[in-house]
Amino acid sequence: MGRAPCCDKASVKKGPWSPEEDAKLKSYIEQNGTGGNWIALPQKIGLKRCGKSCRLRWLNYLRPNIKHGGFSEEEDRIILSLYISIGSRWSIIAAQLPGRTDNDIKNYWNTRLKKKLFGKQSRKDQRQQQQQQFLRQATTSDGMKQEAATGDVNGSSGLPAVTYNWHQQAIVGPVPGMMMEGHRIGDEVDESIRKLIYKLGGASPFATLQVPQRVPPMYEGSPSLMPPSCTVDTTSLNEGGMQGSITLPALELDQSFHFNQVKLDSLDCFFGMGTDQSMRWSEVSPLVCPNNTVASSSQGMQQYCHVDEPVNLGMK
DNA sequence: AACTTTGGCAACCGCCCGACG
DNA sequence: CCGTCGGGCGGTTGCCAAAGT
Known part of the structure; x- marks a missing residue:
């Protein structure tokens, strides 16, 4: 009953x-x-x-002071940063955006931002982009050559023809705080958001993927099978009471940050789990880090993370 | 011009959690 | 400690308008 x-x-x-x-x-x-x-x-x-x-x-x-529509790029960036960190906790995300409601943000994410970021464009956007592309080609004498060089559906690159416009439009910038081989990406993320994420127990945006220094006995002889570890950088979070960094095996992160029931369905492509387009890290990294900081080390990442497998950073 | 498909958004549904008796 | 209740939240639905064919 x-x-x-x-x-x-x-x-x-x-x-x-x-x-x-x-x-x-x-x-x-x-x-x-x-x-x-x-x-x-x-x-x-x-x-x-x-x-x-x-x-x-x-x-x-x-309610007074409610804003509808007209999301700014800054708001896009905040929404994305928080979504990556804490998942679909719209009320918390809305609390960071004055005048916005959780319902509004949820609708905006589901109908627009997700598509904007992951390439499924609206017809209107597609048309705009086509027009822009046409104009670019019209003003570039060797436009056709350039297009051919980038590879297409049947091109020589052999990559799937997935059109992502995240990096093209530079809407949100890199995933903030992520560290790759000692380089911190996207330090411009708001300190307030960092602290909020930390308060909530989120770890992923501050995670460092790295090969553990010591190979545990069970992986001796086959270290490539070892899961990536994850270092949580806490140095910028003085109020958190922790200093330095802590290193946890990735498989334990779910327990350590058990709250973090993040469903990153739409980010599955980051982890090679795309529904219809499985992507490798080398294809995804330019999207995660549009300035190519990561792309240059994509081979290394591939080794580190077994990117053909889901990479678990305390998120589900 | 008519019909179909898609996108956007308001609103509902049902679950979870904390307060309270 | 347990049951009940209301608030809050995320997921989903349904409607309408715009876009496409």
Whole structure:
């Protein structure tokens, strides 16, 4: 037996809110507040709505200082940084963006940002890009040669024809804080976000993939089978109470950061788990680090991480 | 012009968690 | 300690408009 529903579904109105309903709810809350009880509120003001529905309507639309649409690149960057770090915890992400609601950010991520970052473009975007490409080619005498050199579906590169526009559009910059072979990437990430992520127990953005110094006995003789370790850089997080760095075997990270039930479905391609396009690190690295810091060492990464396998950095 | 497909977004659903008796 | 309740949250659905054929 499930729980009793919060309201009588039969006598409650569903669907879009009318201007009259909005006005009733807004004026009541502005004058009296919510009274700490959303369930009782609709009865008080004579609305045939579920209390939860009222709450949602107020928080997402009627509340003052709500912003809709028009996400800036800075907001894109913050959303992506936090999504990579803490996953789809939209309320926490929304808390970092004044005027934005979790629902808005969730919708924006699902319908636009994800596609923007991972290449599935809207028709409008596709057309814009085609126009830009046309203009570029028109102004470049050897445009065709250049295009051929980059490789295409049937080109000589042998790579899958996946068009990603992350690095082309430079929307969000590198994954912040990631360290590759001693180079810290994306130091420009906001300190406040770093601290927030750390407070939440997130480790991935500060992770260093590296081969452990000592080969454990079980991997002696076949060190290539050993999982990558992960060093959590805590030097920039003085308030965290930890100094220096701690090194944990990657397989233990899930326990160490057990909260981090991050579902990176849309980032699967980073880990060679793409649904229809399996990608190798050498293909993905320019996307992770558009300035090619990583690309130059992609061979090394491939060795370190067994990138044909999912790389587990405390995320799921 | 008509029909189909896709995208965007508001709203709902149901689960989880903390407060409280 | 346990059950109940309300708030909060993330996932999903459904509708409508725009774009494509």
